[in-house]
Amino acid sequence: MTSIRLRQKSPVGLSFGRIGAIVLRHYYLLKGSWTRIVELAYWPTMQMIIWGFTTQFFIGHSSWVARATGVLLAAVLLWDIVFRAQLGITVSFLEEHWSRNLANLFVTPLKPTEFALGLMVMSIIRTAIGVGPAVLLAIPLYHFSIFDLGLPLIPFFTCLMIMGWGIGLAVCGLILRFGAGAESFAWATVFGFAPISGIYYPISTLPGWLQPVAWLTPAAYVFEGMRAVMYEGVFRWDLLAGALIVDGVYIIIGIVLFFVAFRWARRQGKLLQQGE
């Protein structure tokens, strides 16, 4: 009957083509919108500039900062990885929501898992576009290179990305469940984790009752690990293990919330009726 050829005879397994289609959709969107690209890079760069000057001030006034001059800059750049990873997922999802395109997507063979994987790939791309310029600008502006952290940068980056994905998928679930009214979670949620992540100060600074709560965030392990590298020159495998375990919990919670909300949306017809 039909004359065209389809790439996959059995669409039961995951398809890289369909994951690639989601990435391509957002690549086209970014390519055609310089304002989106500038917005991605703007905040991380501004944060880096502010914390660069703050570092220069503290070098003369704080022995703690003076011992590891890049500690605040490294912290702000690594924290932005969490934020951009989470935004990379939720903003890409919101783009589908705003353009009322979810129904078109989910009448194709696209599976929710492939959609989520496509959003994760986009999250890596958006994080690179967002944090990359700040990382590179810090080198000539403040003579600080995040790459001086060496190989530990790879597990730090990985753990923070996974944390961002877990939160991002959970927020997508909230948006699916509560509609446009929950959009502000996309920008606000991650900041709820900031005070207990030990970004700019050791976890021991927190009140005793709050410290166990802080160890429930993967970022707390990463930032303690970052300071161990910068102050003591050691890579703490125990902290990496802790970060990965808590990351596992985050990503599982994120996936479960996303799929539960997706199932709910399919029951309630929300894939077809998007918006407020």
Next chain:
Amino acid sequence: MAHPAIEVVGLTKRFEKVTAVDGLTFEVQAGTTVALLGGNGAGKTTTLAMLLGLLEPTAGEIRVLGRDMRHERAHVLPRMNFSSPYVDLPHRLSTRQNLKIYGYLYGIVDIDVRITSLIEDLDLVGFADRPVGSLSAGQRTRVALAKALINEPELLLLDEPTASLDPDTGDWVRSYLEAYQRRLGATILLASHNMGEVERLCRHVLVMRQGRIVDRGAPEDLISRYGRDNLEQVFLDIARQQGLAAE
């Protein structure tokens, strides 16, 4: 033995206390064009959404192209498609970009050849590289139709395919659908408020009111049975529960 393209038994959808679709049972034979008629809130779009797998039924069975939609949706979706004026394509992307993305989603080989063919067939050449958001309603409808035909579906579900189009563009879309149906022997199920369109395109009509099928038949049979001149008068009788519909 050939299966009907669509087999629906006892299909029901309840949203808390509201029953949007109430025990629908019908078949759509392969290679035919069938209309779902009904006023606003009759349950047409809800029915289409369940057929597409976008909405889970509360009860009932749906078989599409011989497969159970509840358990075998992944096998059926590559062979069907849909278009609705209430579901947009990304506005900032061009027609060509949108078609490429949907081509990949359907796993089409030789995707550029297929896109070029659709752009020529649907007369999209002049604006294929412009953002969809900058197009007129008629142009967008043709782009949405191109998306719906990207995988040459055996089953095409259309929700008000000519809503908000001028008569010339509406006629063009109807002619295209007729030609497509003839060429491929495809099955088309459309929800429409345009009775002229239904009389012209459809061999069979399912009339819905308050989530139920209240009548069905060929357009000419319904017109004759209700003693009316056209399908619009039959529709009004049913909607207002007057004439034969009141009995």
